[in-house]
Amino acid sequence: MDVYSRTALRFAIIAAFGGFIFGLDAALISGTIKYITQQFSLSDIQLGTVVSAPGFGVIFALLATGPLCNRLGRKKTLLIISLIYLASAIASMLAPNYEFLVFARFLGGLAFTSLSLSSMYIGEIAPPQMRGKLVAMNQIVIVVGLSSAYFSNYFLVNLIEPSSSLASNIWRLMLGVEVLPAALWFLLILTLPESPRWLISQRRIDEAKRVMAKLMPIDNIQPTLTDILSSAPAMQNLNENFHQQFRSLFDSKVRTALIVGIVFAIVQPVTGINAILFYAPMVFEQTGIGTNAAFLQTLTIGLVSIVFTFLAILLIDKVGRRPLVIIGLSSSAAFLFLCFWSFDNATYRLSLREADSLLSSPVFANYSFDHLIDMTFHSDIEFKAAMNNVLGDELARNYESEFIKTAVSMNVNAVMFGILGFIGSFHFSVGPIMWVVFSEIVPTRIRGIAIPFFALISSILSFCIQQFFPWQLNNLGAANIFLFYCIAALIGLFLLFIFLPETKNKSIEEIEVMLASHDKLKTPRTLS
DSSP states (O other): OOHHHHHHHHHHHHHHHHHHHHHHHHHHHHHHHHHHHHHHTOOHHHHHHHHHHHHHHHHHHHHHHHHHHHHHOHHHHHHHHHHHHHHHHHHHHHOOSHHHHHHHHHHHHTTTTHHHHHHHHHHHHSOHHHHHHHHHHHHHHHHHHHHHHHHHHHHHHHHSOTTSTTGGGHHHHHHHTTHHHHHHHHHHHTTOOOOHHHHHHTTOHHHHHHHHHHHSOHHHHHHHHHHHHHHOTTGGGGGSOHHHHHHHTTOGGGHHHHHHHHHHHHHHHHTTHHHHHHTHHHHHHTTTOOHHHHHHHHHHHHHHHHHHHHHHHHHHTTTOHHHHHHHHHHHHHHHHHHHHHHHHTOEEEBOHHHHHHHHTSGGGTTOOOGGGBTOEESSHHHHHHHHHHHHOHHHHHHTHHHHHHHHEESOHHHHHHHHHHHHHHHHHTHHHHHHHHHHHHSOHHHHHHHHHHHHHHHHHHHHHHHHHHHHHHHHTOHHHHHHHHHHHHHHHHHHHHHHOOOOTTOOHHHHHHHHHHSOTTOSSOOOO
C-alpha cells in the first residue's frame, strides 16, 4: 500500500468512526431494555418509543443534512454531528425520567446522519480501486461498535450483583459507555481535510488540489480535476436550493440510480436487522434461554457481524457488489424462514413439576395458576395473553423471560442458527454494500440531496420497525414477524436482481456516464 492509499485509509477510518458510535448506541440500548422498563414502568409502546427515538430524530436531521453539508462542507457538518452524539450520550446517562430519556435519545438521532455523510465523504476522497473497501468500512466500524457494546453490557451485568445499590442504575452505566468515543471522534475529525469534490463545487480549486496531493500522485491531479469538472458541468447545482436539487433526482438520466437507491433503502430495514440488533436480549429470551444466557448470545451476534463484514470487504472489490447482494439476500430469506418455522412449531406448557420453583415465589403468592397447569399453548401470543390475564400486564412483562424459559418447547438451536445466519448474511451483503452503492451511483451534483434522501427513507422505515417491535412481538407473535421479514427479503432480492448494476473499479464519473447511457429498464444490468 503506497503513501496515498494509506492516507485515504486514515481519512476513511476517521470519517467512519461515527458508525462505531452508532453501533454502540444501537447495542447499548438493547441491554438496558429490561431495566428501564422496570424502573419507569414502561408499556410496549413506551419501550418502543425509547428505543426508536433516535430513528425518529434522524428523520428530521436528514431533511437538513443535504443543504447543510452543501453549504458548510462535509467536515464542518461531521464536527456538528460529533458534538450532538456527545451531548446525547451525557443526557441519556443522566436522564431522570422516561420523558427526558426519550428526548436525549431523540437528540442522538440527529447525529445518525453520520452514516450517510461519512459514506459521502469517503466516496469522494477514495481512489476508485479502494472505494468499495473504504466505504464498506462504515459497516465494519458499526459492527465493531455493536460488538463492543454487547461485551460492555455483558460485562456490566455480570460485574454488578442484583442486590447491589448500583443494580437499579446499571442502565446508566451502559449508556455512559458512549461518552468517551463521542468526544474522541470530535477531536479526530479536526484532523480531516475537506472533500476535494466539495471544494471544487465551491470553485476553491487551489484548496482542492492541496487535498488531492495527499490522495494521489501529482501527475494525476490535473487529469482527475478535469474529469470531475467535465463530467459534472452543472457542479454549481450544489449551490442551488433544495427544491431544485430534489427535482433533479427524478431526471431520466438518474432513474436507475433512484430506483436502486430506493429499493436498497427499503430492503435494509424491513428485513428486520434493527429489530434484532436493538432488541437482541429480548429476541433471544423468546426462545426460553433466560436473561443471562440471552446477554451471552448477543456476544455471538457481535462476533458473527465482524467476521462476515470483514469477509464482505475482502470480496467487494474482487467479486463485485451485485453477486454479494444476490447471495446475501437469498441466504437471508432462507435463515429468516428457518426462524419462522421454529417459532411456528413451538409450544408452551406450564407443568407442575417444572414450574413449581417459579410459582412458589412470594411474588406470586396471591395469584392462582391452577387453571393453566398442564395446559398447552400453540403460540407465544396465546401463552403471553394467559399470563397477562393472571398477573396483569406489568408483572407479566417483568417475569416474561422466566415464564417462557419454564414453559417453552421449541428447537432453540434452529432459532439460534437462523438468527446468526441472517446476521451473517446481512453483514455479508446489504449491510455494507448499501452505503457503497449510495456513494457510487449518485452524480456529484445531486449527491448532497440524493444520499440523505435514500437515508431518510431507510430511517423512516427503521423507526417504524423499532417503535412497534415490542408491540408486534406481544400481539403478532415471533413467527409472524420473522415471516414478514422473510417475504421482505425475497421481494428485495427480486428487485435488486433486476435493477442493481455492477460498479466495481469504476470512478464516480464513469458510473454516471454509463448509467445515463443505458436503457434504464433493461435487465440484468451489469456495467462493463
